[in-house]
Amino acid sequence: MANNPALSAVICTHNRHKSVSATINSVLAQDIDRQDFEIIVVDNSTDAGQARQFGGQYDGIENFRYVHEPVPGLSNARNVGAHLALAPIVAYLDDDAVAPPQWLRELSLGYQKFGDRAAIVGGPVEPVWVTPRPNWLTSDLEGFFSIVDHGGEIRELLPHEWLAGCNYSIRRDWLFAAGGFSTELGRKGALSLLSNEETLVSESVRARGGKVVYVPAASVKHYIDPSRTSADWLKRRMAWQAVSDVLSRPQESLRRAEIASYRFRRYSRLGRAIFFANLLRRRENITSIDLDRIYHAILILLCRGS
Incomplete structure (x- = not known):
């Protein structure tokens, strides 16, 4: 492991070994020096043996850790990833999303541009419809599918503007100061659709004087499961x-x-x-x-x- 990576890319997954492979490969293909970032996969799958078997294929990859976390919940998995991280900045990517090669580089530029008060940096989320987009799904409903587009300018977001957790990075010290992601919120298994965990962290950061920054070039593609189009x-x-x-x-x-x-x-x-x-x-x-x-x-x- 590198002693001082600049960023830790954390991928949280739950019973999605098929789709998370593409997510992992997209982060392995980042265009910054391999010593400058690490990858941590926190596998929350219900079958621990299957999770360890799947993670074994990544043994020996530089700056890569695959861990099984038995306690369920997306917020808990994200907190585990943050505690394991060696870098001062943690970049979260969901297991149904893929990042372009410049993703981590562009997130880093956001922190550099806005200085130490830049606590959270994220970018657009572009939907990939596995099945045809429903004709009744109007633009005012897109937020429920984690679709994010705040325009083409790198800037600090306004208080009412938000970032999706599938493309969300944060300085670890700011995250810990906010108390981490609330384990009372966030997805837990297949039935619960709890949310708001990232929103509460962002609100805490802003209350402490931190900035939430939007970087249009740090986009990711988010695959919309057919079950969500009903x-x-x-x-x-x-x-x-x-x-x-x-x-x-x-x-x-x-x-x-x-x-x-x-x-x-x-x-x-x-x-x-x-x-x-x-x-x-x-x-x-x-x-x-x-x-x-x-x-x-x-x-x-x-x-x-x-």
Whole structure:
């Protein structure tokens, strides 16, 4: 292992050995000197033996570590990767994404350009549709698929602008100062769609005076699993977003639930029941208005109980 790599590329994976191979190969093909970065794969797969067997094919590769982490959860896996990292900067890449050869180099340039206050640097996420993109998926719904495009200028992001965790790097000292990624949030297995873990870290960094920087040349391609292109998945995703917001911002969620309750009281009980019955049966043509109502209904249930 190199004694002082500049960056640690951390790939967290869970039961995706087929797709993570392409992710790993894309990082092995980075165009910076091999001594300047390391690769850490944190395998959260349920079958430890299979994980170790898969990781064995990378034995002997310079500055490469493959570890099996038995405790489930994406946030935990990311924290494990950060603690194992030797570099001051950790760059996270999901197991269904691939990076171009200049990815790490461009992330490094972002830190250099904005100096020590640059705590987080990330870039665009371009979707790769394994199956055809749904015709009902409008641009205002793209965020639920981790699609990120903040334009062609390298700049500090505004408070309301965000980076996706599948293309997200951070200085380790800033991450540890923020308490790491919350293990109460983030994906855990195949059923949970909890999120907000990167958002909370970014908010903590900004509160301490750090900058979140966007580098358009540090893009990655993100493969969209066919299971995510259904209206049912998107409805689940929105319901879990409400749960994530309640867990991460309980006071704000209470205020939102009060507003939602007022809005829903304007409809009769029968009208609400008919709307949600039709929405749950619908398998296509989901809209942002539909998702907004699902979100607020879940907030009401969680925060008010009625």
